[in-house]
Amino acid sequence: MTRGTGAGTGIPAHADVLTVTMNPAVDHTLTVEEPLREGAVARTDDAQFDAGGKGINVSQYLTALGVEAPATGFLGGPFGRMIADALDDDGVARDFVEIDGRTRLNTTVLSPDGEYKINHNGPVVDGADVDALVERVRDRDPDRLVVAGSLPRGIGADTVDRLAEAGPWETAVDMGGAFLDRFDGSYLVCKPNRAELAEATGREIETLEDAASAAAELRERGYRYVLASLGADGALLVSDSGAVHARALPVDVVDTVGAGDAMLSGFLAGLARGESTEDALRTAVVVAARVVSVSGTSVPAFDDVFASRERVTVARV
Numbered sequence: 401m402t403r404g405t406g407a408g409t410g411i412p413a414h415a416d417v418l419t420v421t422m423n424p425a426v427d428h429t430l431t432v433e434e435p436l437r438e439g440a441v442a443r444t445d446d447a448q449f450d451a452g453g454k455g456i457n458v459s460q461y462l463t464a465l466g467v468e469a470p471a472t473g474f475l476g477g478p479f480g481r482m483i484a485d486a487l488d489d490d491g492v493a494r495d496f497v498e499i500d501g502r503t504r505l506n507t508t509v510l511s512p513d514g515e516y517k518i519n520h521n522g523p524v525v526d527g528a529d530v531d532a533l534v535e536r537v538r539d540r541d542p543d544r545l546v547v548a549g550s551l552p553r554g555i556g557a558d559t560v561d562r563l564a565e566a567g568p569w570e571t572a573v574d575m576g577g578a579f580l581d582r583f584d585g586s587y588l589v590c591k592p593n594r595a596e597l598a599e600a601t602g603r604e605i606e607t608l609e610d611a612a613s614a615a616a617e618l619r620e621r622g623y624r625y626v627l628a629s630l631g632a633d634g635a636l637l638v639s640d641s642g643a644v645h646a647r648a649l650p651v652d653v654v655d656t657v658g659a660g661d662a663m664l665s666g667f668l669a670g671l672a673r674g675e676s677t678e679d680a681l682r683t684a685v686v687v688a689a690r691v692v693s694v695s696g697t698s699v700p701a702f703d704d705v706f707a708s709r710e711r712v713t714v715a716r717v
């Protein structure tokens with residue numbers, strides 16, 4: 401059955417966490433047995449389609465972790481309907497603004513020689529769509545708002561500040577490095593990866609100490625926490641009490657798509673459960689390890705995530 405892309409059923413009147421994905425995507429993951437060759441057609445039986453876009457992934461991961469986290473943003477066209485249907489099927493509440501443009505399709509190719517990702521820039525969104533989105537967020541009056549992923553054409557960093565300042569909620573952002581020093585508001589947390597941290601601060605990041613001092617500099621620009629995802633080097637959390645590093649867990653990586661979203665989800669789930677920030681960092685690392693062990697942005701089993709956090713070693717930097 402095809403349903404509309406706007407509001408689903410079961411959207412709560414008040415949300416603990418509400419995610420905003422302004423540029424959602426269907427994530428198309430293809431696995432090929434041979435490296436791609438120019439001029440040759442690669443064929444595969446192995447194709448997967450997931451509802452994606454960073455905020456949508458956070459909603460899916462948080463919902464699976466037991467934290468109610470409806471999703472909003474912009475959806476349109478056939479891929480928008482696929483995403484709406486997938487969220488309904490997975491029990492993730494949604495309340496999107498329907499746009500005239502088409503939601504995008506992003507492709508990941510998993511090949512023996514590596515992981516290739518191609519992201520479309522997405523549709524154009526206009527001022528009336530943004531006004532409608534601000535109203536959706538106000539209607540849900542969340543405790544925490546997560547604004548994540550790239551912005552569709554026609555939208556700038558000021559829209560993120562507008563969403564953050566439209567009510568009393570705390571806002572987490574997960575966006576490209578070029579944006580992270582452009583916001584005027586105060587934010588709960590940002591989650592750069594190493595490249596984004598380097599881009600946001602104009603610094604070279606080679607060591608953990610480099611990452612910690614770049615994150616401390618970024619924090620001064622309006623974030624209570626900077627949660628930096630460092631891939632195989634684990635994660636770093638910088639707050640007003642200094643920098644803490646968590647080692648990554650050993651894991652067989654299938655692909656890294658969604659790893660950062662998983663890390664932010666684990667951190668927010670930890671905070672929602674009243675964990676200390678160090679324990680929330682541990683939870684973040686466990687959730688990210690689970691997500692990289694499955695392909696695409698599908699949701700892995702999270703059964704004993706909270707018990708497993710004791711396996712993560714943390715140390716002050």
Ligand SMILES: O=P(O)(O)OC[C@@]1(O)O[C@H](CO)[C@@H](O)[C@@H]1O
Pocket residue numbers: 423425426427451452453454457506519548549550551657658659660661697
């Ligand atoms: O183009 P953006 O918005 O920066 O990133 C979009 C995206 O790559 O991020 C998610 C993984 O983090 C995927 O679900 C999705 O395809």
